[in-house]
Amino acid sequence: MTGSREALPDVDGSGLTLGDRAAIALTEYREGNHQALGDLVREATPLLWHTVRAQGVEHDAADDVVQSTWVALVRHAETITEPKAVLKWLLVTAKRAAWEAVRKHRDDEKRRTELPDDSPEHPMALPAKDPLPDAEVLREERDRILWTSLQKLPGRCQELLRLVSLADRPDYRHISAAIGMPMGSIGSTRGRCLAKLRTILDEQGDFSWT
Amino acid sequence: MDLTPEPNKDDEAVGDLSFDPKGMLDAEDGALLTRLAHVVEEIDPVPSDLVERSLFAITLAGLEADLMEAVYLDAPLAGVRGAAAAARADDTAPAEAKTITFTHDSLTVMISLSPAAGGKVRIDGWAAPAAGLDVELHRPGVDVVTTASDEDGRFSFDSVERGRASLVVRRTDGGGGAVSTPVIEL
Known part of the structure; x- marks a missing residue:
C-alpha cells in the first residue's frame, strides 16, 4: 500500500466527486484492478470530449484525441506522481493534444490551399472554423436561444461555462488547470460569465430554466 | 445575482x-x-461508441506499439473519414468504399474499407515506404489475425466482421518498433 493511497478519500464514503473516483481508479489500476478504470472511462469520456471539442477540434480528430488520452493514461500510470490530480492530468493532456490537432489541421489546410492544381472539379472548400453543429439540431426554442446566446460571450467564458456545466463543483480545481485559469478566480469568473449570459438571455425574452 | x-x-x-x-x-x-x-x-453528443473504442484501445496499450495518427484531410475523395458530413454519409451508404490514412514518423499506412459478402468488410492496405510488414488485426474478444505485406507494402484482410478494430504494424526485419492505429469502427 502506498502512502498516496492512504491520502485518498474513503472508497466507501459518499459524496465522491469525479476527481476522487479518478484518483481511486488510477491507484487500483496500479494495483492490478482494472475495473475502476473502465468505470472512469465511461464517466469521464464526455468531459474529455467536450474539453477537446471546445478547442475547435474537428469531429473525427477529437475522437482520436480522446482515445489517445486514455492510452496515454495507462502508459503513464506508473509515473503520474500525484494520483489525486489524475483528472487534471487527463484534462491537460487532452487539451494539449487538442491544440496539436488544431495546429496540424491548420497546417494541412494551408498546404492544401497553396496547391496549384485546385481544379474546378475539386474546388477547395475551407471548413468552417467552428466545427460545432448548428443550433437547429436543438429541439426546444429556449435551448436554441441559450446556445446562440452562449456564442455571443467571450471565448473564455464559453469554454468555462461549457466545462463547468458538466463537472462537479469540487472538480473545478482540475478544470481550472485545464483551461489555464487560476483556481482562486474560477468561481468569480463563472459568476461574471453567467451574469453576462443572463443579460443576453434577458434581452430575448422571459425564459425559465428551472 | x-x-x-x-x-x-x-x-x-x-x-x-x-x-x-x-x-x-x-x-x-x-x-x-x-x-x-x-x-x-x-x-455535440459524444460519439456513441467512443467509450467502447477507448476501452479497447486501453487493452491494446500493453502491446507497446506507438500510436499512429489518423490524417484528416477535407479531401474531395469519396468516403474519406475526415469530414463529419462524409462520416454521416457513410452511415447511410455503407456500400461506399472508405479510405483512412495513418501516419507515424516516416511510416504512412493507408487502408481502404469496402463491403465483402455476408455484410463483412474487406481491408486493403498500403504502407509507405514500401517494406515487408507483419500486420496484425486486433478486435475485442477475437483472436488476433496476422497477415504479411508484399514487398511493395500491400496487404489485405479479405473478410472481416464489422466492429471495432485496430491494426498493429511491425517491420518483418524487426526494425523500427511496432505502431498501432487508433481503434476504428469497421
Whole structure:
C-alpha cells in the first residue's frame, strides 16, 4: 500500500466527486484492478470530449484525441506522481493534444490551399472554423436561444461555462488547470460569465430554466 | 445575482478542494448551468461508441506499439473519414468504399474499407515506404489475425466482421518498433 493511497478519500464514503473516483481508479489500476478504470472511462469520456471539442477540434480528430488520452493514461500510470490530480492530468493532456490537432489541421489546410492544381472539379472548400453543429439540431426554442446566446460571450467564458456545466463543483480545481485559469478566480469568473449570459438571455425574452 | 462572498459551506467536506467562494450560484444560475449541460450534450453528443473504442484501445496499450495518427484531410475523395458530413454519409451508404490514412514518423499506412459478402468488410492496405510488414488485426474478444505485406507494402484482410478494430504494424526485419492505429469502427 502506498502512502498516496492512504491520502485518498474513503472508497466507501459518499459524496465522491469525479476527481476522487479518478484518483481511486488510477491507484487500483496500479494495483492490478482494472475495473475502476473502465468505470472512469465511461464517466469521464464526455468531459474529455467536450474539453477537446471546445478547442475547435474537428469531429473525427477529437475522437482520436480522446482515445489517445486514455492510452496515454495507462502508459503513464506508473509515473503520474500525484494520483489525486489524475483528472487534471487527463484534462491537460487532452487539451494539449487538442491544440496539436488544431495546429496540424491548420497546417494541412494551408498546404492544401497553396496547391496549384485546385481544379474546378475539386474546388477547395475551407471548413468552417467552428466545427460545432448548428443550433437547429436543438429541439426546444429556449435551448436554441441559450446556445446562440452562449456564442455571443467571450471565448473564455464559453469554454468555462461549457466545462463547468458538466463537472462537479469540487472538480473545478482540475478544470481550472485545464483551461489555464487560476483556481482562486474560477468561481468569480463563472459568476461574471453567467451574469453576462443572463443579460443576453434577458434581452430575448422571459425564459425559465428551472 | 448574488456576488457577495459567502462562507463556502463545502469547505469542511472538500478540504483543499475548496475554491474562492465569490461567485456563489443562485437557483437560476444553477438551473441555467444544468440546462447548458443538457444543450452541450444534445448539440455535440459524444460519439456513441467512443467509450467502447477507448476501452479497447486501453487493452491494446500493453502491446507497446506507438500510436499512429489518423490524417484528416477535407479531401474531395469519396468516403474519406475526415469530414463529419462524409462520416454521416457513410452511415447511410455503407456500400461506399472508405479510405483512412495513418501516419507515424516516416511510416504512412493507408487502408481502404469496402463491403465483402455476408455484410463483412474487406481491408486493403498500403504502407509507405514500401517494406515487408507483419500486420496484425486486433478486435475485442477475437483472436488476433496476422497477415504479411508484399514487398511493395500491400496487404489485405479479405473478410472481416464489422466492429471495432485496430491494426498493429511491425517491420518483418524487426526494425523500427511496432505502431498501432487508433481503434476504428469497421
